[in-house]
Amino acid sequence: GEDVEQSLFLSVREGDSSVINCTYTDSSSTYLYWYKQEPGAGLQLLTYIFSNMDMKQDQRLTVLLNKKDKHLSLRIADTQTGDSAIYFCAENSGDYKLSFGAGTTVTVRA
Amino acid sequence: GAVVSQHPSRVICKSGTSVKIECRSLDFQATTMFWYRQFPKQSLMLMATSNEGSKATYEQGVEKDKFLINHASLTLSTLTVTSAHPEDSSFYICSARDSRLSTDTQYFGPGTRLTVL
Numbered sequence: 101g102e103d104v105e106q107s108l109f110l111s112v113r114e115g116d117s118s119v120i121n122c123t124y125t126d127s128s129s130t131y132l133y134w135y136k137q138e139p140g141a142g143l144q145l146l147t148y149i150f151s152n153m154d155m156k157q158d159q160r161l162t163v164l165l166n167k168k169d170k171h172l173s174l175r176i177a178d179t180q181t182g183d184s185a186i187y188f189c190a191e192n193s194g195d196y197k198l199s200f201g202a203g204t205t206v207t208v209r210a
Numbered sequence: 211g212a213v214v215s216q217h218p219s220r221v222i223c224k225s226g227t228s229v230k231i232e233c234r235s236l237d238f239q240a241t242t243m244f245w246y247r248q249f250p251k252q253s254l255m256l257m258a259t260s261n262e263g264s265k266a267t268y269e270q271g272v273e274k275d276k277f278l279i280n281h282a283s284l285t286l287s288t289l290t291v292t293s294a295h296p297e298d299s300s301f302y303i304c305s306a307r308d309s310r311l312s313t314d315t316q317y318f319g320p321g322t323r324l325t326v327l
Contacts, residue, residue: 140323142216142303145316145317188253196242196307197244197259198244198314
């Protein structure tokens with residue numbers, strides 16, 4: 101989506117941390133989301149963060165939100181081969197719709 | 211957890227035929243469902259919003275007569291691609307909004323790969 105931007109590729113070594121960055125434009129977004137898509141599959145909701153939060157942690161996943169800069173990041177600790185996928189950030193853009201970024205392809209190398 | 215299914219997962223059809231894709235929310239009611247189209251290595255493009263008991267709302271540039279949407283119950287929405295052509299070949303994904311939640315969270319189906327010969 102044109103209102104949400106992500107870097108397209110990330111290569112990370114197994115066991116290292118991955119950080120995926122996203123910028124969005126709609127300051128009125130109430131929630132921001134991270135979805136994971138494996139090849140040939142639909143999207144799996146990983147986590148979401150409410151716009152009045154700065155950080156949310158869920159096991160290996162940490163979401164950071166800088167509302168002033170409209171910047172969202174997803175950190176995956178101890179990245180595993182099963183984390184190889186495309187990661188989409190999304191913002192709610194009114195009428196319950198979501199605007200998606202182009203997706204970041206994460207490749208985990210041994 | 212919230213589960214959304216799609217059927218079929220893969221379909222191959224001849225040009226000029228119509229194809230129906232079903233999207234079901236299995237363990238929650240969804241007054242709103244969404245249909246997306248995804249081209250290879252690209253993001254999701256929202257096609258339409260499917261509202262239970264009323265007409266679907268189509269995004270700009272999406273032909274409503276070609277992509278018929280019916281949301282007859284709180285757990286089922288269907289997308290019918292009418293008179294399909296090779297350019298309609300794509301990955302179609304539905305999602306359902308869990309209206310029990312205040313987070314506007316959408317849960318996605320596994321997608322349907324449509325190939326038109």
